[in-house]
Amino acid sequence: MARDIPDATVARLPIYRRSLVDLAASGAGTVSSAALAELAGVNAAKVRKDLSYLGTYGVRGVGYDVKLLLGQIGDALGLDVVAPVVIVGMGNLGQALARYGGFSNRGFPIVALVDAASDRVGDEVEGIEVSHVDQLPALVDELEISVGIIATPSAAAQSVADMLVDAGVRSILSFAPTILQVPDTVPLRKVDLATELQILGYYQQREAAPESDAGKSA
Amino acid sequence: MARDIPDATVARLPIYRRSLVDLAASGAGTVSSAALAELAGVNAAKVRKDLSYLGTYGVRGVGYDVKLLLGQIGDALGLDVVAPVVIVGMGNLGQALARYGGFSNRGFPIVALVDAASDRVGDEVEGIEVSHVDQLPALVDELEISVGIIATPSAAAQSVADMLVDAGVRSILSFAPTILQVPDTVPLRKVDLATELQILGYYQQREAAPESDAGKSA
């Protein structure tokens, strides 16, 4: 069982996985680090170093067994265990996330939706009824929810995070553009769309100014 | 004019900006690095080092002037120039992004929407008519669009990226879970929702296993 993988490597494992799924689908039995690097948009040395943290599974002179490697990455990421998800906040973003197929596919079924606005409670999205946020602890318990997605306005985000933690959720993904305080036993990741655009703004303007090079590629 | 700011710092500037906007709204005239660090969820030394790349704007013994600093960060990020945005792909995610208010607010007005499916062309979302993807070059040119957001399925993403680049878009934000090839004069950022969940999966499982510590907080 793989332990203690560097953060930077963990962040790349899902990308390798995606490439490997494609390779498996197209019938490839093995991949070299160079080929996988090409698909994942990184360099070959990084691939080898990253995979070495999972244990040793490559064959010298040949490459890595696609299926075996898929299994190893899945194990490292804990994908063998299904992690049911609740989405909190059924505004535009929450609804879009609920309808987005990419989660359930990959071991993260959305099993509950909640909102604080009573006029949204009772709506059905993708076959799931929207519950009132008061029901959160009960839902987490009954449905064994382990991941909470916060898609509420910033103002509500911290109290939602507290509720999720109290209810026993094991990790949180937040789309609210605000800093959240959670116990460090609960991993938290943040995605802020406006932040991403602002970062692009820097490199874009830099590109325009006639001075040295720059730009994040891939 | 601030040049050559480290990537890690650039990625934090929007976060400081958010905190500063709040501070300005609540009437604060100055902030210390410690106070700003608290709000932004980082440590004080990092705040000072980051801000030092913008030039020197703090007053020793007092702190930073909130408005002045806001202006400096805005300049560094190029927020003085409005950057019109086109969203490509009007599925669930594209529609949600179109309706999400957080962009226009912050200098990134959404001015065009396109899709390849003819039955979506002509729909109106937030007062903007969906155009056919063939119109992309014309729209980019007429509306002086500088940012393209890709919200299409993976399979279409590379060809959309190529079209955006050819049309003259200056930076790209992609939600497609695939590696895109763009010239390195066009900054590209990627957001992949399923990847985020898989990363959480690692830390979550790790938390469960009784061994050392872990977990990303903030």
Added chain:
DNA sequence: CCCTGTGAAGCAGTTCACAGCG
């Protein structure tokens, strides 16, 4: 002979700690 696995070098980002200014 090819491709992995990995020490070692190199580089970027973070944190420390303190000199110096208001």
Added chain:
DNA sequence: CGCTGTGAACTGCTTCACAGGG
């Protein structure tokens, strides 16, 4: 005397380069 600004130490990630197995 408080808080900034910054050299210097440190930590962690990336890249190189090559030994060694199939």
